[in-house]
Amino acid sequence: MKTQHTTTQWYSADRMHEMTKTWLSELHFIKDEQLFLEDLISDYSQKISNDDIYIKAQNAATALQRTKRGNHKLITDLTTHENQLSIMVDGIDQLDKEQQYKTNHVEFTKTISQFFYDYKAVKFEIFKLVKDLMKTDKQDPKL
Known part of the structure; x- marks a missing residue:
């Protein structure tokens, strides 16, 4: 029987800083994108006449709200994480805190x-829904 060894990748303080900045940038972009997607769902939801599509639109809107909450929490948590980076570079040996910071960073990578x-x-689901609604709109311009 083979034993699996899991290795944890430790990053330098500079690398962790760059990773966190990149994540925060991407999350802020997603925040703006989510507003666009909300507007898109809202605009096209008025044209829904099919119960099946209406349920899909509701599910998409609910999922989008869930991602908005998750995005907000990640931005808050990553900002705190970034502010704590000084533990790694302050020149003071705080091995337990440094170890915990690295562990937290690896968990953020997964999250x-x-x-x-x-x-x-x-x-993807929102774009698919809107695409279907646009096709319906083209077929019946009275909608």
Whole structure:
């Protein structure tokens, strides 16, 4: 039987700083994008006449709200994390705190990756919904 060894990647303070800045930038962009997607759903929801599509629109709107809350929490948590980076570079040996900071950073890596994956799935569903509504709109311009 083979034993799996999990290795934890430790990043330098500079690398962790750059990663956090990049994540925050992407999350702020997503925040703006979410406003656009809300408007898109709202604009096209008025044209829904099919119950099935209405349910899909409601589910998409609910999922988008969930990603908005998750995005806000991640921005808040990452900003705090970024502000605590001084633990790594202050020249004072605080091994427990430094170790915890690194562990937290690795957890953020996983959390951010999962959030981006989930958000892209929600965005895909919204675009698919709007595309279908646009097709319906073209077929019956009275809507």
